[in-house]
Amino acid sequence: MTDRKQGGRFVRKVADKVRRGPEPQDEDLWERVQLARHAERPYTLDYINRLCSDFEELHGDRYYADDAAMVAGFGRYHDHPVAFIGQQKGRDTNERTYRNFGMAGPEGYRKAMRVMEVANRLGMPVVTLIDTPGAFPGASAEERGQGGAISRSIQMMWRLDVPTVAVVIGEGSSGGALGLGVADRVLMLENSTYSVISPEGASAILWRDASKAKLAAQAFKPTAANCYRWGVVDAVVPEPEGGAHTDHEQAAEILDQYLSRALAELGAMSPADRRRARRERFRKLGPLRDPEGGMGMATGRETPPPG
Amino acid sequence: MSRVGHNIHVSVDRLRQLAHRDGRPRRIKADAGTCPKCDSHYSADEMRRNLRVCPACGHHFAVTARERMEQLGEPGGYVELWPELRASDPLQFTDLKPYTERIVDAEKSTGMGEAIVCAQLEVRHQPAVAAVMDFTFMGGSMGAVVGEKLARACDYAASEGLPLIVVTASGGARMQEGTLALMQMAKTVIALDALADARVPVVVVLAHPTTGGVWASFASLGDVTYAEPGALIAFSGPRVIEETTREVLPDDFGRAEAQLRNGQVDAVVDRRELAERIGRVLHILSRPPGDDASTAAPALQWAQGGAQKVGEAVQALPSLPRKMMDRIRPGSTDGEDAGDTPA
Numbered sequence: 001m002t003d004r005k006q007g008g009r010f011v012r013k014v015a016d017k018v019r020r021g022p023e024p025q026d027e028d029l030w031e032r033v034q035l036a037r038h039a040e041r042p043y044t045l046d047y048i049n050r051l052c053s054d055f056e057e058l059h060g061d062r063y064y065a066d067d068a069a070m071v072a073g074f075g076r077y078h079d080h081p082v083a084f085i086g087q088q089k090g091r092d093t094n095e096r097t098y099r100n101f102g103m104a105g106p107e108g109y110r111k112a113m114r115v116m117e118v119a120n121r122l123g124m125p126v127v128t129l130i131d132t133p134g135a136f137p138g139a140s141a142e143e144r145g146q147g148g149a150i151s152r153s154i155q156m157m158w159r160l161d162v163p164t165v166a167v168v169i170g171e172g173s174s175g176g177a178l179g180l181g182v183a184d185r186v187l188m189l190e191n192s193t194y195s196v197i198s199p200e201g202a203s204a205i206l207w208r209d210a211s212k213a214k215l216a217a218q219a220f221k222p223t224a225a226n227c228y229r230w231g232v233v234d235a236v237v238p239e240p241e242g243g244a245h246t247d248h249e250q251a252a253e254i255l256d257q258y259l260s261r262a263l264a265e266l267g268a269m270s271p272a273d274r275r276r277a278r279r280e281r282f283r284k285l286g287p288l289r290d291p292e293g294g295m296g297m298a299t300g301r302e303t304p305p306p307g
Numbered sequence: 308m309s310r311v312g313h314n315i316h317v318s319v320d321r322l323r324q325l326a327h328r329d330g331r332p333r334r335i336k337a338d339a340g341t342c343p344k345c346d347s348h349y350s351a352d353e354m355r356r357n358l359r360v361c362p363a364c365g366h367h368f369a370v371t372a373r374e375r376m377e378q379l380g381e382p383g384g385y386v387e388l389w390p391e392l393r394a395s396d397p398l399q400f401t402d403l404k405p406y407t408e409r410i411v412d413a414e415k416s417t418g419m420g421e422a423i424v425c426a427q428l429e430v431r432h433q434p435a436v437a438a439v440m441d442f443t444f445m446g447g448s449m450g451a452v453v454g455e456k457l458a459r460a461c462d463y464a465a466s467e468g469l470p471l472i473v474v475t476a477s478g479g480a481r482m483q484e485g486t487l488a489l490m491q492m493a494k495t496v497i498a499l500d501a502l503a504d505a506r507v508p509v510v511v512v513l514a515h516p517t518t519g520g521v522w523a524s525f526a527s528l529g530d531v532t533y534a535e536p537g538a539l540i541a542f543s544g545p546r547v548i549e550e551t552t553r554e555v556l557p558d559d560f561g562r563a564e565a566q567l568r569n570g571q572v573d574a575v576v577d578r579r580e581l582a583e584r585i586g587r588v589l590h591i592l593s594r595p596p597g598d599d600a601s602t603a604a605p606a607l608q609w610a611q612g613g614a615q616k617v618g619e620a621v622q623a624l625p626s627l628p629r630k631m632m633d634r635i636r637p638g639s640t641d642g643e644d645a646g647d648t649p650a
């Protein structure tokens with residue numbers, strides 16, 4: 001990265017903006033969803049190419065095929081080897097088709113697991129970049145075990161001994177997103193979304209009307225600030241003024257600061273401590289009522305995200 | 308990056324399956340007395356006695372979680388665990404109706420507190436912990452309570468050294484709990500590893516339907532996985548796939564029989580044989596007294612036993628040349644044997 005000091009000032013400035021900003025309401029929420037999947041927004045490879053001084057992309061799951069919707073490989077990051085994995089979207093029509101709109105099939109998750117296994121064996125951290133409307137809904141994907149591929153990817157991420165960081169960089173929807181989301185630290189870009197299902201999917205199922213996506217987005221409130229409040233993510237990564245699509249360089253620079261700090265913190269912990277904390281982190285998610293034992297079990301944060 | 312590819316494959320298997328068309332995946336009616344396939348009528352008593360399977364055509368009706376416990380357990384019944392846990396409404400979620408109203412309605416209509424019942428029971432004399440989902444409670448969807456109860460069932464089974472039986476019937480994550488419902492997938496998958504650490508098995512039974520985030524988490528991680536006949540088992544349902552990819556799906560898409568052909572389940576088991584089948588496999592996997600899983604893995608015990616037998620066999624063959632015996636007899640290089648061996 002080029003100018004660290006300038007980047008630091010910028011982060012503080014944007015962080016202040018995020019902290020002071022009001023809770024986004026209805027119209028804003030829909031705009032946020034649009035921003036999260038803006039066609040000019042930096043995608044996984046845009047970040048990898050800026051974060052790493054060198055990157056060797058790997059291909060194929062060694063069982064069946066290569067899945068272009070999932071990118072995985074080894075990068076040189078701050079002079080250390082780090083595995084980078086993420087869903088990849090395309091910009092023009094050809095590329096979008098080639099990348100299957102960032103919807104990975106079982107081969108994508110199996111490729112991800114293959115790279116995670118090597119990373120674990122060689123002792124390098126794993127960084128995942130989440131950007132998908134969901135895992136690919138297709139008959140062929142189901143035949144080859146889409147459900148089992150996602151569940152095993154979740155299981156493998158939980159079992160890793162090395163430090164792991166997941167970053168929601170754009171659209172994080174459904175199990176397809178969570179398949180790369182079980183990490184020691186989960187970061188989320190300011191204008192990204194993280195949700196149980198895409199607004200369009202929810203609209204068709206809950207409102208039985210495909211045109212209610214806006215309503216669905218407002219009901220799910222899947223913003224970075226809310227995910228932080230719920231305890232789903234550990235930090236909100238600010239974006240350049242106007243959104244990450246306005247300045248890829250600066251977006252990557254800010255992410256670099258958060259990512260390198262997270263990896264440094266995690267590197268200071270023992271593998272056993274990391275796994276214990278990782279288990280606790282996910283175990284406590286989800287508020288409940290216990291009418292017999294009184295309230296309690298409620299989790300999440302009351303305060304807005306720090307920068 | 309500019310290369311044009313595509314990810315929609317139609318396999319030879321799929322084409323072959325087109326020849327095996329069957330009825331459409333059925334809609335669930337918890338206490339229906341008329342078979343949707345063959346129109347046979349049954350009284351409530353007959354339904355219960357027949358384990359909600361049509362004796363005429365074998366159609367499997369939906370079973371509530373508590374009735375399923377009675378089907379699996381011994382006549383003595385089962386001890387329910389953590390029935391008090393209830394959902395909260397972290398998003399103040401409203402779709403066509405507020406979520407809180409939906410929960411109250413579901414509690415009233417089902418008499419259940421949530422979409423899963425956990426219990427300790429014995430299946431054909433095999434003690435186990437069971438977690439059974441109930442489709443009649445909000446489509447068996449997984450929110451924080453389902454995730455928490457399943458995680459506790461894993462911890463409890465592991466601490467007691469008991470196998471876990473999971474019966475799924477769920478449309479997936481509970482959308483009304485938003486992102487936190489998605490997180491239950493991670494929570495349950497992580498919790499399952501307690502069983503691996505305790506070296507006790509998990510048997511998963513996939514009932515109709517098992518889809519979405521439930522299939523993509525704990526439901527697909529069983530050590531032994533059975534499916535009930537006709538159960539829909541898929542990450543994406545047929546309607547979503549047809550709308551997204553414009554594929555024309557065969558009528559048996561994602562059903563248990565197709566998923567057996569796809570290698571996604573171990574067997575399709577008729578409900579009338581299910582308890583017997585689970586009891587049998589749990590018996591096969593149970594440890595004889597004194598075989599303590601926590602001290603040494605069976606593979607290691609067998610290896611030690613085997614080495615001893617080889618040693619005895621070698622001792623019993625004095626006609627073998629001395630040098631060869633030394634080479635193959637375990638431990639022959641130390642102790643008294645070492646003194647007999649020329650340097």
Ligand SMILES: [Zn+2]
Pocket residue numbers: 342343344345346347361362363364365366
């Ligand atoms: Zn019938």
